[in-house]
Amino acid sequence: MQTIQVKTGSRIQFIDITSRVKEAIAQSGVRDGIGIVYVSHTTAGVTINEAADPSVVMDITFKLSQLIPHQDAYRHSEGNSDAHIKASLMGSSVHLIISGGSPVLGTWQGIFFCEFDGPRQRKVLIKVIEG
């Protein structure tokens, strides 16, 4: 298992961690298998989407924030229920097929850490299984 540190700079922010995930997979020495990219937080998630045009992930956060506003009739007293809901919608992990030591990603695909309650210091865990 490897750990990536991610420092986020605003409340809601998607951060491209593709190159750091690729590096961790390369360092694992595994040529063929699968990899899990796991977020051990409950107000952040992880997703795979377009990395070429940064406006794509801005549109994702715009729509998520419109559907799940920061303030609403929430019960949780910490004021960050929207972040918990968004985290479950994006999910706590993404999964990669590893071939020849690298993740098999589509032309436009990148891996994004999804901050919903920043800025914070966050951790992403990566585990590779040979097979």
Add this chain to the structure above:
Amino acid sequence: MQTIQVKTGSRIQFIDITSRVKEAIAQSGVRDGIGIVYVSHTTAGVTINEAADPSVVMDITFKLSQLIPHQDAYRHSEGNSDAHIKASLMGSSVHLIISGGSPVLGTWQGIFFCEFDGPRQRKVLIKVIEG
């Protein structure tokens, strides 16, 4: 593969299954690897979110039910289309990194079975891969 039986008590309900998943992983005897927690239903899902304050998962179900109401212009004749939609949004599986015989969970993370069309008797499948 191991099976957990879950009895739900209302139409929409998130049930913390963390301790039972940990037990199943411990029983598998695998020290290091990954685990999949799989829901074999189409009107229920599974998610990882905060287990400390029960109001967090209440806020998730509140918002999901507001965005995807029970009654709407749905075609499916069984009257539970909202449950199918919510199930796909949460997902049919969550995944854990296993280290030292236990899942690596963040401080606030718990694993929740997501009932969207209860009360019912449900099944959760757990499979552990060594690596």
Add this chain to the structure above:
Amino acid sequence: MQTIQVKTGSRIQFIDITSRVKEAIAQSGVRDGIGIVYVSHTTAGVTINEAADPSVVMDITFKLSQLIPHQDAYRHSEGNSDAHIKASLMGSSVHLIISGGSPVLGTWQGIFFCEFDGPRQRKVLIKVIEG
């Protein structure tokens, strides 16, 4: 790793790929393990839901399109931001437990390729890990 080609026929369409995924798993020769079904696109996803009544997946696309309209105050200039958002909500992969050479699916479960920006020629990747 195996590849399935999927030809979609309209902008938004869920296509049942269950039998083709089962075939790929059978061809892998693995009796027990896990399988990942991975979509290498950013305007398509994959989900597990009811395969018996086709109106179920129509209700999923109806609600997703209502919540995330094709036209909105999006920044991305290609006019398909809704497809990117829907893709992240469904997810880029689903995961199966394999037992006796077949995926363990619930009675009503099927695997659906989720097209959100078709019609297009698409690819689904399948990787099986023994364990």
